Amino acid sequence: MTVHKTPTDVWLPIPADEIDGLPEPGASGLNYLFWDGGPDFPGDPASCVFYVVPYMKGEQIAVRPLSGMSRVRVVQTLSAGIDHVTPGIGALPPGVRLCNAKGVHEASTAELTLTLILASLRGIPGFVRGQDAEEWRSGFYPALADKTVLIVGYGSIGAAIEDRLTPFECARVVRVARSARTGEHGPVHAMADLPELLPEADVVVLSTPLTPETRHLADGTSSAG
Structure with missing residues (x-):
């Protein structure tokens, strides 16, 4: 009796031979296919079990194969956020990681x-513009020392930013996230506290994912309240 095995495809946005540490295809039974968001899929989406999303190719490309991935078990982004694949999550089968x-x-x-x-x-x-124009544009500019820095979006990247601010002797680092909590470096304020915190800040850092809630969080059209 001949047994026909269903292909176990892994879609990668980088050629498999350029990635160290991948299981050998023969021993693992995995079939590595390269797709970086081009117009043609490298195989049948229904045979894909592990989908690594093309990096920085946008939402339209990221979600395009998802509706056909009926056997996929893992969707892996190469970015810190997942907002570019969120619109396609509803098309995935239950239990996908x-x-x-x-x-x-x-x-x-x-x-x-x-x-x-x-x-x-x-x-x-x-x-730099002065250098291009062969002009010496001298002047006095403020230091980061003694400034209050407000970090809006205090996840792992926000915490890494604070770590690198430490040697610059900032007067204060204020942390803001979706909800209030106590972190390793001190209190984290809720987004609702922003109107009170913004007037005290000398520097504002936005490190939030781009979602409907954060779109236009800062722009040139807002009026002061």
């Missing part, structure tokens, strides 16, 4: 945040 990439981006994102804060306070963009 949805995973984000917590722990992957904290260091680099926190480092970039500090770069942007210092560049803004110290007027670095103006110096």
Whole structure:
């Protein structure tokens, strides 16, 4: 009797031979297929059991195969957030595990945040434009020391940002998350407290996922209340 096995496909946005530590296809029974969001799927979505979402390709591409993935057991994003796959969750079969990439981006994102804060306070963009124009644009610019920094969105990335603020001798770091709690570094305020906290802040950092609740959280059209 011949037994026909259903393919056990794993969709990866990076070629399998460029990823260290993957189980060997023969021994594991897994079939690695490369798909980075192109127009053609690498195989039948119904045969996919593990789907790694293409990185930074947008919601439309991320959710496109989900409705056909009737056997999928794990959906793995390569980002800290899952907002770009949320619209397709309802098409998944019951019991699917949805995973984000917590722990992957904290260091680099926190480092970039500090770069942007210092560049803004110290007027670095103006110096660069002056350099391009062969002009010396001297002036006095504020330091990060003695400033109050408000971090809106205090998850693992927000905590990593606070860790990197420590050597800069900030007067105060204020933490805000969806709900109030006590964290490792002190109290975390609820989003509802923002109107009281914003006037005290010298620097505001947004590290929230983009959701309907956070869209336009900060923009140029809001009026002061």
